[in-house]
Amino acid sequence: METIIISVIVLSITIYFLPGTLLSDYTKKLTTLDDISPKTITVEEIRSFLNDHKNENVVIFITPFYGGNTDLISHKEWVKQINDTQKEYNFTLGLHGYSHEFFGHDCPEFLFPNSFKINKAREEFKNAFGYYPKLFRAPCYVLNIFDYIYVSHLGMKNLGFYKHGTTYHPTNLEKDWDALHPSILNSIFNEN
Numbered sequence: 001m002e003t004i005i006i007s008v009i010v011l012s013i014t015i016y017f018l019p020g021t022l023l024s025d026y027t028k029k030l031t032t033l034d035d036i037s038p039k040t041i042t043v044e045e046i047r048s049f050l051n052d053h054k055n056e057n058v059v060i061f062i063t064p065f066y067g068g069n070t071d072l073i074s075h076k077e078w079v080k081q082i083n084d085t086q087k088e089y090n091f092t093l094g095l096h097g098y099s100h101e102f103f104g105h106d107c108p109e110f111l112f113p114n115s116f117k118i119n120k121a122r123e124e125f126k127n128a129f130g131y132y133p134k135l136f137r138a139p140c141y142v143l144n145i146f147d148y149i150y151v152s153h154l155g156m157k158n159l160g161f162y163k164h165g166t167t168y169h170p171t172n173l174e175k176d177w178d179a180l181h182p183s184i185l186n187s188i189f190n191e192n
Helices: 002-022 043-052 076-088 115-129 145-153 184-189
Strands: 031-036 058-062 091-095 166-168
Touching (some): 031 043, 043 076, 076 115, 091 115, 115 145
Parallel strands (some): 031 058
16 A cells, blocks of 8 residues: 555656656757846856857846846846847847745745746746747756646746756856766756
C-alpha cells in the first residue's frame, strides 16, 4: 500500500511540474539573459552583452517587479533605452515571471497556480514596451501545469529547462547557467 501511495504522489508531482518546468515550446537555439530589470542591470551592460553575442539568437527575459519592489513604468528612461537598444541590436524581449520571489525565496514563484501574477507582469510589460511578450520563462524553470496551460492560452511560448540554450544572468555575464550549475540533469537535457 505504501508503494502505491508513494507512486501516486511521485506521478502527481511529475504531472504537476513536468510540462511547465521541463518542456520548451520554442525550438530555436537561444542565448538568453534572465532576471532583467532596472534593479539588476544597466542598459550599458546589456549592450556589452549584446556585442559579445552579436550573431546569436538572443532573448532578454524581463522580470517586471524584480525583488517585489521594482516596476518598469516608474523607470521610463531605462525602458526607453531598452527600446532604443532593441532598434539597434537584433534581440527579443520575453517575460521572466513577476518578481522572481515567493515567500523570500528566488525560485518557487509559480510553485502554485498564480494567473494573477502572470497577468499583472504581462500588463506591466505591455505598458512599458507597447506589446505583449510572446515568450515566457518561469524563474528557475519552475512552472506548474495550470500556469503552463494559462501561459499557452495567452499566446506565449514557454521556455523550460529542456534544450534551453545558453543562459546568462546579470550577476555573471561571462559564464552560462549550465557552467555555473553543473549537474547530471544539465548534461542529459541540454546537450547541443
